[in-house]
Amino acid sequence: MPLQLLPDHSTIAADGSLVIGGCRVDDLASEFGTPFFVYDEVHLRDRAREAVAAFGPGVAYASKAFLCTAMAALVHEEGMCIDVATGGEMRVALAAGVPADRLVMHGNNKSNLELEMALAEGVGRIVVDSFDEMDRIEALVAGGLPVPSVLLRITPGIEAHTHEFVKTGQDDSKFGFGLASGAARTALDRAHRSTAMHLVGIHVHIGSQVFVVDSFRKAVQTLAPLVNDLGLPEFSIGGGLGVAYVEGEESATITQWGAVMNQACRDAGITAQVSAEPGRSIAAAAAVTVYTVGTIKDLPGIRTYVSVDGGMSDNPRPVLYGSGYETFLPRAVAADRPREIRLVGKHCESGDVLVREGYVPDDLAVGDLLATPVTGAYGHSMGSNYNKVLRPPVVFVRDGDARLVVRRETYDDLLRLDV
Structure with a gap:
C-alpha cells in the first residue's frame, strides 16, 4: 500500500x-x-491554512467536494470563504455559523428562490453564469432586494487534460460566457452598466482533477487582456487541482499551484487580487x-x-x-x-x-x-x-x-x- x-x-x-x-x-x-x-481533522485544517497562505483570505473552499456543518465550520475557522453552488449548500454553511458575506454563490442555473436567498442573506459574491441569471437578479433588485457584488464566469476555450465529464473551460460547455463567441464582452458590458449588480471581477474554471498546471497558466494568459482592460479588483482562477489516487500518480501541492498561478498573473500584468476555489485538494x-x-x-x-x-x-x-x-x-x-x-x-x-x-x-x-x-x-x-x-x-x-x-x-x- x-x-x-x-x-x-x-x-x-x-x-x-x-x-x-x-x-x-x-x-x-x-x-x-x-x-x-x-x-484526519488536522490534515483538513493544514490544507485549509495552506490555501489561505497561497492565495489570501479570499480563497474559497469548494464545498461540493465534501460538505457538512462540521466541515463548513472547520474551513471557516481556518480563514477560508466557502463556495456554494445551490441553496442547499448555502443553507448548510449558514447553519454552521459561516457569515453570509464569506460565501461565494455559484451555479449555472440558479433559481429565483436561490438568488432571492443569496441576496436576502447578503452573500459576499455571486458568480453570474448566464444572461437569464442577469434578468433574474435585476428583477429581484427591482423588487427591493439588495444589489449584489458579482463576478462573471468566463469560458476561455481551454481544453483541460482531464475526464470529459469534468471539463468546463472549453467552448462547448454549459458553464459561463464564452470568450470566443463574444458573449463574455457583451455580458461584462451589461453587468457594468446595470444598476442591479456591482461588478467586481472575473471568474474562470477550466475543469476538475487537472494535473497539468500549464492548463491553468493558459487560462490566465487567455483572459489577461480582458482582466487588464477592465481594471476590476478581483480575478478568481477557480479550482480543479488534481490529487493522486493511486500508486504512481503525482500532483502539485496547493502551495506549488498558488505560486505558479500568482507568477502567471504577475507575468501577464494582472494587478487584481487573485483568488481560487480548491475543494478536492483540501478534502480528498x-x-x-x-x-x-x-x-x-x-x-x-x-x-x-x-x-x-x-x-x-x-x-x-x-x-x-x-x-x-x-x-x-x-x-x-x-x-x-x-x-x-x-x-x-x-x-x-x-x-x-x-x-x-x-x-x-x-x-x-x-x-x-x-x-x-x-x-x-x-x-x-x-x-x-x-x-x-x-x-x-x-x-x-x-x-x-x-x-x-x-x-x-x-x-x-x-x-x-x-x-
Whole structure:
C-alpha cells in the first residue's frame, strides 16, 4: 500500500494496524460500524491554512467536494470563504455559523428562490453564469432586494487534460460566457452598466482533477487582456487541482499551484487580487473509507470478486469516471498485496465496481476490514440511497479523539419524506 496516499497523520501500530489521528481504525469500526468515512481533522485544517497562505483570505473552499456543518465550520475557522453552488449548500454553511458575506454563490442555473436567498442573506459574491441569471437578479433588485457584488464566469476555450465529464473551460460547455463567441464582452458590458449588480471581477474554471498546471497558466494568459482592460479588483482562477489516487500518480501541492498561478498573473500584468476555489485538494486525501468484506467469489481463470457492505452509493466516482483507487487491509497496512481482486459493492448492478484492479494480502478473509484511501472528496457528497442502502457516517479524528459529525442513516430516515 503506498503510504503517501494515507491521511497525513496516519501511523502503523506495532501489530501492523492502521492508526489515523491517534485512533485505531479497527476500534473505530467497532464503535461506528461499517462502512464509514474517517477524516484526519488536522490534515483538513493544514490544507485549509495552506490555501489561505497561497492565495489570501479570499480563497474559497469548494464545498461540493465534501460538505457538512462540521466541515463548513472547520474551513471557516481556518480563514477560508466557502463556495456554494445551490441553496442547499448555502443553507448548510449558514447553519454552521459561516457569515453570509464569506460565501461565494455559484451555479449555472440558479433559481429565483436561490438568488432571492443569496441576496436576502447578503452573500459576499455571486458568480453570474448566464444572461437569464442577469434578468433574474435585476428583477429581484427591482423588487427591493439588495444589489449584489458579482463576478462573471468566463469560458476561455481551454481544453483541460482531464475526464470529459469534468471539463468546463472549453467552448462547448454549459458553464459561463464564452470568450470566443463574444458573449463574455457583451455580458461584462451589461453587468457594468446595470444598476442591479456591482461588478467586481472575473471568474474562470477550466475543469476538475487537472494535473497539468500549464492548463491553468493558459487560462490566465487567455483572459489577461480582458482582466487588464477592465481594471476590476478581483480575478478568481477557480479550482480543479488534481490529487493522486493511486500508486504512481503525482500532483502539485496547493502551495506549488498558488505560486505558479500568482507568477502567471504577475507575468501577464494582472494587478487584481487573485483568488481560487480548491475543494478536492483540501478534502480528498484526508479520508479513508472502511468496509467489511462479506463475500469472496473466486472464478477460476477469470477473477476474484470481493464484495463489501458499501458500493457505488458511497463512492460513485469509479462508475461515473472510471476512477482508480487502491485497496488495503487496515489490519496489515504495509503487508505485501499479491492477490488481485475486483472490489465490488452490494448493489443490484453489475457496474457496481469500486476498484477494478485491486490488490490485497493472500490471507484476505470474510469479515476482514478493507479500506480505500483518498475518498474524502466526491464520495459522501455524491452518495445516494440506491437500493435504499443507508448512507454511511462521517467521523473526524484528532489527537486520539473521534467525533461523529454525520450519523449513519436509519431505515426511518428512508421513510421520512414519504407521504
